[in-house]
Amino acid sequence: MTTNNIDILGLAEINVNKNMLRILEHMVQDKFKLYFTTEGKKGTGIRFLVKKEFAVYVQQFQHFEGRIGFIDFYTKKKKIRIIQAYINVQDKxxxxVKRLYKQIEHWTNQCLNSxxxxxxxxxxxxxxxxxxxFLDISHWRHDIFNYFKKHFxxxxxxxxxxxxSDMYTYIPNxxxxxxxxxxxxxxxxxxxxxxxxxxxxxxQPVIKTDHRMxxxxxxxxxxxxNKNNTQKCQPSSKTIYCYDEMQKTDGExxxxxxxxxxxxxxxxxxIKLTTNKIRGINSHKQLNQLWNLFRKAIIHSAKCNIKQKKMKVKQNCHPLYDSDLKRDLNMLKGMLNKIHGTKLDFNDRSIENRQKIIAHITALYRRSDGNKSNTLSDFISITKRHNIIISNHFLHNKTFQYKDILQDTIIILESKYINATYEYKKNIMNTFIQERNQNYKTDKKKMIKSVLEQPHTSLSIDKVYKNDNNKDTFYTEENEVKEQTNLHFQMIVSAINCxxxxxxxxxxxxxxxxxxxxxxTIYSDLMK
Incomplete structure (x- = not known):
């Protein structure tokens, strides 16, 4: 798992007794958390092996008849149910199999309905x-596939x-x-x-099996x-050092x-380096400490003595992930999640329960911008923004249908988001293809590099400063820069081009x- 960077591994049909499982759990406990069933029948045994840093997100583990099981993986960003299955589809x-299919559908419906x-x-x-x-054959063993297809x-x-058509996962003996x-x-x-x-x-041969993973x-x-990779807010401007405007001795x-x-x-x-200080450097840490002092001196002098100017940084917004549609969809899902958290019963038609629902929906809260709002006004604003017609007075007439209306609205926005995602990826792909086609006509070198997707570095030299026999010369003309650059690399490391x-x-x-x-004729232009 470590070599292939696998965070969660699902295993099935592992005929291992309870004692061996306890030993295995003890062996991997430093790096992994093992979730398993202990049925002893042949063909049973469901396992989840989860890296320890991700095991904290596992909320529960359930299994059924030793052949199917799931873990609920909940983070602040996603709630994912992961089902592992081994289905023996023999006629006997x-x-x-019918019971297993029904249980998988039940577990899946719990997620889809939420x-x-x-x-x-x-x-x-x-x-x-x-x-x-590829074969239009209806068979009971395909019922679970039909269920998946029906529910997208x-x-x-x-x-x-x-x-x-040629892909395979089973290698028969x-x-x-x-x-x-x-x-x-x-x-x-x-x-x-x-x-x-x-x-x-x-x-294979790491795992002895007749299956591929x-x-x-x-x-x-x-x-x-990722708490270890939290990105700080970027400043609204950046500092540009104007090296071209610097003079050697005169001027500010x-x-x-x-x-x-x-x-x-x-x-x-x-700070000053002495022979004893150099000899006293015994570790990278000491060397880095000294270097940081030199670095501090250079940066301080640059801020005081090199002309600077500020440039505004353009904030890049993703047209899809930062869109109003995505934000509104996330807000509606949050509203639905809060309803589940409060455990409101929309089937209870009593006056007392109706007042609880209204109080929940109209409760004020403070937004991140400091303004006050409530769930109802946010919901109505979102529906208006996406041209979904809902009466402003629907709460008084359809209080107990609020949850259903909210779920239907989420379905509509999810459909819009899926279509927007498809169009975005389609446009990106078309743009990418057109760019490559254009590069094929105008810049074949760039086209080949983009196809190979290999990292490459280009170096541009537009000025050359040369000290020859204590005489300083500064070259800026293109032909002179090229000549001096070629001469430099021909003579580098004491090499002589004779x-x-x-x-x-x-x-x-x-x-x-x-x-x-x-x-x-090719030789006449070869060295130009």
Whole structure:
């Protein structure tokens, strides 16, 4: 798990006795938390192995008949139910399979009906995908797939792979049997928007099994708040140092003042380097402490002696994730979550309960901008913003339908958000393709680098300062800069670029001869 950077691992059909599980739990307790069932029947055994730093988010672990189980993974950003399954779809096991399917649907419906929970269903379903996807054959073993399709729960590898006809997860021991895809990871659409990739991986010989592992990679910033990587608010402006306007000795801004301040600072006996101080450096920490003193001197002198100007920083807003639609959708989900937290009963039609509901919806709170508001006014403002018609007096007429109206509004905005996401990604992809096509015509080098996606660095030199025999020369003309730069790199590290006598090197002479199978005109422009 550490090597492949896996945070949560689901395992099934592990026939291990209770004592072995206790030993395994003790062995991994420093780095992982193990959740498991203890049924001793063959083919049973559900396991979740969770990294210790993520185990704090696991709220509960439940299982059913030793073949399916789930953990609820709750963070401040997401609430995810992860179901692990092993389904033995033999005809003689049909009654049990039906019970397992029904229980998976029940657990999934709990998430879908809440509108605030996401769902992942993964495991070995022992049902060939090709039979379901490409053959129009109705069979009871496909009932769970039909349920997923009906509720817009997508198979992850199908999203990230254009062609899965040759994809397989099961490797039979009998060479006469064909490879098949019988292992899956299913997700609801909202969680799929946070996915990066999903694909099968070989796990042998690390794990002795006849299956491949399917992985789902998620944007962790969408799931968990990284406390160790909290980004501070960026300043509204940045400082630009005007080096081009500096003079050597004259004027208000000159390099002599800059150097003088640094020298005076470093002449301090507590800072100045001596032979004994250098010999006393025994660790990186001591070296860094001394360097920080030098760095402080340079920065202080730069702030005092180099001309500066402020430039406003343009704040980049994501057109989708920072949109009003996304903010409104999150606010509505928060309203629904608060209703669940207060445990209001919308089926109780008593006057007392009606007053509780109205008090909850109209209770004032203070926004982040300091203004006061309440849930009802926020809800009506959101519906107006998205052209959803709701009467201002609906609370008095349809108090007990408020929760249903809120859920219906969330469904509408989620549909809009899914469509907006599709259009955004489509436009980004079209722009990316057009840019590559344009680069193919105008800048093939840039096009090739973008396709290869390899990191590269470019260096631009527009000025050269040279000290030759105590004479300082400053070059700014393009041809002079190029000439001096080439001369510098030819002479670097005491190298000397002298004329070679190729007659003393027959192999070199042969290499530098013109080739008969190459058009001779190419050599005239080769070194330009």
């Amino acid at each position: 096991e049909k009654p049990q 509108f605030v929970k996401d769902i992942i269903i993964m495991g070995d379903f022992n049902t060939k995908w090709n039979e379901y996807e 729960i997508k198979e992850s590898t199908l999203v990230f792979c254009d062609d899965i 009998n060479p006469n049997h064909s490879h098949n895809k019988i292992d899956y990871i299913w997700c609801n659409i909202d969680l799929m928007l946070s996915a990066i990739d999903s694909k099968p991986r070989d796990v 399917i992985t789902l990679d998620l944007f962790m910033d969408d799931i968990v708040i 801004w000159n390099w002599d003042k800059f150097n003088k301040d640094i020298i005076e600072y470093l002449d301090n006996p507590n 004329e070679k006598d190729l007659s003393q090197h027959p192999k070199w002479q042969d290499q530098y001869q013109s080739k008969h199978d190459v058009q001779h």
